[in-house]
Every structure is written in C-alpha cells, then in structure tokens.
Amino acid sequence: MTPTAQALIGAALLAAGRPITRRELADMLGLPEEAAVRATEAFARSLREAELGFEVEAVAGGYRLVVPPALAAHLAPLLAPPPLPPLSAAALEVLAVIAYRQPVTRAEIEAMRGGSASSIVTLQERELVKVVGRSPAVGQPLLYGTTERFLLEFGLTSLEDLPPLEGADFAHLLRG
Structure with missing residues (x-):
C-alpha cells in the first residue's frame, strides 16, 4: 500500500520535530516544490x-506541527520545561538592532543603543543570535545575526516578515 501525500506530510511533520522545508517536502513526495506546497496547504x-488539536504552521521557510494557541492554555500542566524568564528591555533592544541591521558588530549595536550590548551573551545562550562572520574593519570584529530559532520563537517565516521600521535608514539611531 502506497501512502497518500497527506499521510506522508503528516508523518514527516510529526516525526521531524523541527520545521521541514518546502524543498525537503518536495523531495520526499517526489513532486515539484509548488505541488508539495499545495499538498501541504491541503493537509x-x-x-x-477535522479539529484534531494540532495544526500546520508556516515558519522559518518551512512547516511544522503546532498546538493551536486556543488549546495551549489547557495543556500548560503537561508542558515542560518551564518557560525561560522574559528577555529584559535591553536584550530586546539588542535583538531588534541585530534583527533589522544584520550583520552588525557589537560596536555598531552599542552606538545605535547608546549603551552596552552585553545582553548579546544572553541572546547567544538562548540561540536567538549567533556569530555570522567578521567585519573587514580594523580588528575584524565579530558580526552578529539572528538564527533560525529566532524565526521560530517569534513565529516568522523569514526576516521579511519583520514589521517595517519608519525610515529604514539606521543612521538616525546612532548616538554620539
């Protein structure tokens, strides 16, 4: 018995434990990418x-199975580990600068914020940002960018889903 495309998609999304890219689904199904996307959307x-208690979410350039937000509160006692404490305002500022300006150096972040970028360490520990290279500037400082986990945690398909900033030029943010 050959499984249906929907059965394969469901099994793959459940078994993977991570988002599965459109390309991976297409390869698995032996279909062109557009056809695999249509099959995933049909699933x-x-x-x-069917209201089965889970749904497909498009995130990080792929798809994953999630619990609908309306049901999540009912499952709280079953979920572990407990959530991490929320990020501080300073960490969120640093994360926003990295997300919108990447790749960016620590010095650039500090200039834009007018203060320390020490929360980069926290953001790295939470796997929201990572070192993506080195700047050609004197001393070759590290360049930071966001991770796939950033996209997952904020429910974004890609960085293009970030809300637009008024005036995309960051020069007005520089202080000193």
Missing part, C-alpha cells in the same frame, strides 16, 4: 476542518 486545511 493543513484538513487538520483545521
């Missing part, structure tokens, strides 16, 4: 209509 509609 997502079937889940929503």
Whole structure:
C-alpha cells in the first residue's frame, strides 16, 4: 500500500520535530516544490476542518506541527520545561538592532543603543543570535545575526516578515 501525500506530510511533520522545508517536502513526495506546497496547504486545511488539536504552521521557510494557541492554555500542566524568564528591555533592544541591521558588530549595536550590548551573551545562550562572520574593519570584529530559532520563537517565516521600521535608514539611531 502506497501512502497518500497527506499521510506522508503528516508523518514527516510529526516525526521531524523541527520545521521541514518546502524543498525537503518536495523531495520526499517526489513532486515539484509548488505541488508539495499545495499538498501541504491541503493537509493543513484538513487538520483545521477535522479539529484534531494540532495544526500546520508556516515558519522559518518551512512547516511544522503546532498546538493551536486556543488549546495551549489547557495543556500548560503537561508542558515542560518551564518557560525561560522574559528577555529584559535591553536584550530586546539588542535583538531588534541585530534583527533589522544584520550583520552588525557589537560596536555598531552599542552606538545605535547608546549603551552596552552585553545582553548579546544572553541572546547567544538562548540561540536567538549567533556569530555570522567578521567585519573587514580594523580588528575584524565579530558580526552578529539572528538564527533560525529566532524565526521560530517569534513565529516568522523569514526576516521579511519583520514589521517595517519608519525610515529604514539606521543612521538616525546612532548616538554620539
């Protein structure tokens, strides 16, 4: 018995434990990428209509199975580990600068914020940012960028999903 495309998609999303890219789904199904996307969207509609307690979410350039937000509160006692404490305002500022300006050096972050960028360490520990290279500037400082986990945690498909900033030029943010 040959499994249906929807059965394969469901099994893959459940078993992977991570988002599966469109290309991976297409390869698995032996279909062009557009056809695999249509099949995945049909599977997502079937889940929503059947109200089975999980749904397909498009995130980080792929798809994953998630619990609908309306059901998450009912599952709280079963979920572990406990959530990490929220990020501080300073850490969120640093994360925003990195997300919108990447790749960016620590000195550039500090200039834009007008203060320390020490929360980079916290953001790295939470796997929200990573070193993506070195600047050609004197001393070759590290360049920081966001990770796939950043996209997952903030429910973004790609960086293009970030809300637009008024005036995309960061020069007005520089202090001193």
